[in-house]
Structure formats: structure tokens, C-alpha cells
Amino acid sequence: MVKILTNPFRGAPPPLGSMVSAAGQRLSAKLDHELAVAGFPDVRAAHAAVFMAMDPDGTRLTQVAERTHMTKQAAGELTRHLVDKGYLSARADPDDRRARMLHLTERGWAVIKTGKKVISEYDAWLDDLVGAAQVAALRRTLELIIAAGSEPRRRA
Numbered sequence: 001m002v003k004i005l006t007n008p009f010r011g012a013p014p015p016l017g018s019m020v021s022a023a024g025q026r027l028s029a030k031l032d033h034e035l036a037v038a039g040f041p042d043v044r045a046a047h048a049a050v051f052m053a054m055d056p057d058g059t060r061l062t063q064v065a066e067r068t069h070m071t072k073q074a075a076g077e078l079t080r081h082l083v084d085k086g087y088l089s090a091r092a093d094p095d096d097r098r099a100r101m102l103h104l105t106e107r108g109w110a111v112i113k114t115g116k117k118v119i120s121e122y123d124a125w126l127d128d129l130v131g132a133a134q135v136a137a138l139r140r141t142l143e144l145i146i147a148a149g150s151e152p153r154r155r156a
Contacts, residue, residue, distance in 0.1 A: 027122050038114045042085045050078050051112050058101035
């Protein structure tokens with residue numbers, strides 16, 4: 001067995017994906033903390049995608065899954081938790097009795113209000129830290145990366 005003498009990651013710039021994740025984790029930690037302080041300790045940043053996917057007049061689970069890019073099972077697990085904790089209600093869809101419509105409760109709307117405040121403060125902090133133009137450019141770049149939807153090509 002040949003012993004490898006160097007780690008190619010040591011001393012190299014961190015991978016961009018890791019840096020983007022670390023920046024996202026910073027917002028997630030702030031969101032978790034502020035939601036708990038506001039009286040919502042059972043809601044986590046992981047639930048944010050569900051809240052952002054909800055329509056004011058109700059949303060089917062399949063729509064939540066599509067909008068959040070989750071499997072129906074994963075979206076179902078998150079929404080069940082939110083229903084159990086009183087942030088969402090589930091009712092029969094009036095257009096299709098076989099389907100269930102998820103609706104934000106008053107408590108769910110309060111979470112959205114708190115989350116919007118935290119995200120706005122984070123965005124303002126970013127603007128102050130690196131400048132609004134840099135943040136706008138970063139947003140456009142990340143939107144392009146996300147929309148690309150395929151694996152990067154390998155370099156020869």
C-alpha cells in the first residue's frame with residue numbers, strides 16, 4: 001500500500017459549494033434562533049421551503065413537493081410536522097375530494113412574518129458587508145447555477 005503524502009485540499013481555496021453552504025448555514029442558524037425567540041421553537045430553517053411554497057388560498061402536497069424540489073415523501077414528512085404543531089391545516093380539496101389542501105394557520109402566517117423579517121435583516125447585512133451591487137450579482141450568478149440543473153462538464 002502506497003502512503004499518500006499530501007492532501008490536495010490542504011492549502012487550496014475551499015470549494016465554492018462548501019462556501020455557499022456555509023453562508024446558507026449562517027442564515028439558517030439565525031433563522032432557527034429568531035424563530036425560537038419569537039415563540040416557534042418547533043420550526044426550523046429546514047421548514048422554510050415549505051412556508052415559501054404555500055399559496056394564500058391553500059396548496060396541494062404535490063405542489064409543495066414540486067416547488068421545493070423534494071420528493072412527495074420528504075415534503076409529506078415536513079408538512080405533517082407543521083400540521084401536527086398547528087402551523088398548517090389539511091383539508092379536502094374542494095376540486096378533488098381525493099386530494100388534501102394544506103392551508104397556513106394564523107400561527108403559520110406568524111412564522112412567515114418572523115421569517116421575512118429575519119431574511120430581510122440578513123439581506124441588509126449582506127448589502128452593508130459587500131455592497132448591494134455585489135449581492136445582486138451574486139444572486140444572479142446563483143440563479144444561473146441553480147437553473148442550469150445539470151452536472152458540470154468534466155474538464156479534459
